[in-house]
Amino acid sequence: MALPSGADCLIIGGGVVGCSLAFHLARGGMRPLLLERATLGEGSTAKGAGGVRQQFSTEVNVRVSRMSRAMLRRFPDEIGATAALREIGYLLLATTDVEAEQFARNVEVQRTAGLEEVRLLSPDQALELVPELRGDDLRAATFCPTDGLAGPHEVTTGYAAAARRLGARIVEDCAVEAVERDAGRVISVRARGQSVAASIVVNCAGAYAAVVGAMAGVSVPVKPYRRHIFVTEPFSLSRPAPMTVDFHTSFYFHPEGDGLLLGMSDPAEPPSFDTSVAWDFLEHLIEHATWRLPVLERATIRTGWAGLYEVSPDNQAIVGEAPELAGFWLCCGFSGHGFMQAPAMGHLLAERLLGGEPEIDLAPYAPQRFARGDLRPEAAVI
Ligand SMILES: Cc1cc2nc3c(=O)[nH]c(=O)nc-3n(C[C@H](O)[C@H](O)[C@H](O)COP(=O)(O)OP(=O)(O)OC[C@H]3O[C@@H](n4cnc5c(N)ncnc54)[C@H](O)[C@@H]3O)c2cc1C
Known part of the structure; x- marks a missing residue:
């Protein structure tokens, strides 16, 4: 299948995080393009224990997880599929x-x-x-x-199907090979030998986030x-x-x-x-x-x-625009709690990318914290 020549927003990686983001962007009126190098949800998402926990040590992680739990409860009504939630x-x-x-x-x-x-x-x-x-x-x-507990497969495929119904384009077996930049801005990615223009590219590549970051010349400490x-x-x-x-x-x-x-x-x-x-x-x-x-x-x-x-240096997710490259966003480094945070993080980052103010301030997850030495260690890590 030929890839489109451009997209409002291009998401790299179709695990639970990328699929949640695709759904929330599409619901907000964007037409994102998600490129997954293998099959949706077959990375870390498929290997997890399905745990959904709100017992964290930092206030922001508790708020994010409470939001995810509420979203998983509403999942059948909102997404039209089961989240296989068991409290x-x-x-x-x-x-x-x-x-x-x-x-x-x-x-x-x-x-x-x-x-x-x-x-x-x-x-x-x-x-x-x-x-x-x-x-x-x-x-x-x-x-x-x-x-x-909830079902990583159910949640990922539920978000992907709902995103597609709202106009998101999701392409599997399509590895991103390069991220192209010009004058400090991201301009496109290359996949299947084609160039796809995008002024917003989001790195949702899970354990491969640093590899994808390196393609863009961005250091991602995951x-x-x-x-x-x-x-x-x-x-x-x-x-x-x-x-x-x-x-x-x-x-x-x-x-x-x-x-x-x-x-x-x-x-x-x-x-x-x-x-x-x-x-x-x-x-x-x-x-x-x-x-x-x-x-x-x-x-x-x-x-x-x-x-x-x-794993990130402070066991906290990294969510925000990369300081080195305008338009290149990170949504990765979940340090083993990405399944439970994916519903809320997809929603919050989509609010930000759609030009709004996220309901929970994403500042504690900003990539800039590493250069500033302002780490926010999460102590309740399993
Ligand atoms: C043993 C284990 C137990 C866990 N238990 C839990 C738990 O109980 N609760 C919990 O919340 N979390 C748990 N986790 C963590 C959770 O699985 C992850 O945090 C979560 O799945 C991350 O989702 P993701 O979408 O960011 O990553 P992934 O699911 O890994 O998705 C990233 C995707 O990016 C794709 N990709 C990579 N490079 C490229 C490229 N160049 N081009 C295109 N696509 C690319 C990959 O193929 C992959 O599908 C566990 C993890 C493990 C390993």
Whole structure:
């Protein structure tokens, strides 16, 4: 298929973030063109755990996530498709005094940002929610019943279909090979050997955001890190469990079909684009998993996969116009929480690109913060 010669706005990358942005721009009257080098949603979006959490440590992240949660609730009416939303809650476990203090501060920030339903729990209260947990080393926990899970595939394809209905053009199997500039402005991109003119280009390339940035001569401080997920054969606990996170080790689990989904990060993992499964990591994960949830000794692993986190220096998204190149915008660096932030971020950035003032100020996510040394570290990272 021949590409159009130009577009109001050109989006590079068709993961959940690019598709959300395409929908929100099209709804606002633009006719964006989204170019995806493979298939929509097949990058990090397809590899995620589907977690939707509002329990963050910075006020702006809590506000953004609350907005996303509300949008996911409205998704069937607004988008005409299911978001597969399940509000099963998120239970975060603290095992050190430092973590317990951080959790208490987080809850204050979260309440200030309007998340009234979040609760600081004692270890016993946490064990009431998941009786099989090992509890002797717990110091505190937090629980938010309106956190939960949604479907990355459903949300991505829902946004893409709704964007197309509103006039957005979405092209798969179409890798952007170059970003062309003139006099400090972006003017076009090259794909399939053709040049497509665009005065606004948005980098939504996820873990590849730095590679796409380099095409434009823009330094994007996003590094790819491999993260694993494993799923058990049918396995049930005595009561339906929330998404449960052992904050210290980063081990987490939640119900997935008739089994449990298990995940954990590996602090020794170097940055790379490797997405092969390191089965020896499973042994390491199982050690932590069976410590926290001893009944897992009886579980069998059915499958596993690995995908890429797209990590920024302060674990916060990077959203805004690149200081080095007018018209070249970044919407990347979500640091492992891009699925849950995609609905709100697509909406907020679209408001900005359509010439309005976003309902939530995007200044904390500005790319300029790195040059200024004004980092805003997000502490609630899994
Ligand atoms: C194991 C794991 C668990 C996770 N769990 C969660 C979770 O529970 N909750 C949560 O919110 N987040 C989670 N995440 C993170 C989440 O998956 C990402 O933050 C999110 O999917 C990012 O979406 P994206 O659209 O920016 O990136 P992607 O989905 O990676 O999309 C980027 C797209 O850009 C395309 N692209 C790249 N280069 C080019 C080019 N040159 N031309 C055209 N297209 C290009 C790629 O093909 C890709 O499809 C998890 C991630 C992993 C790996």
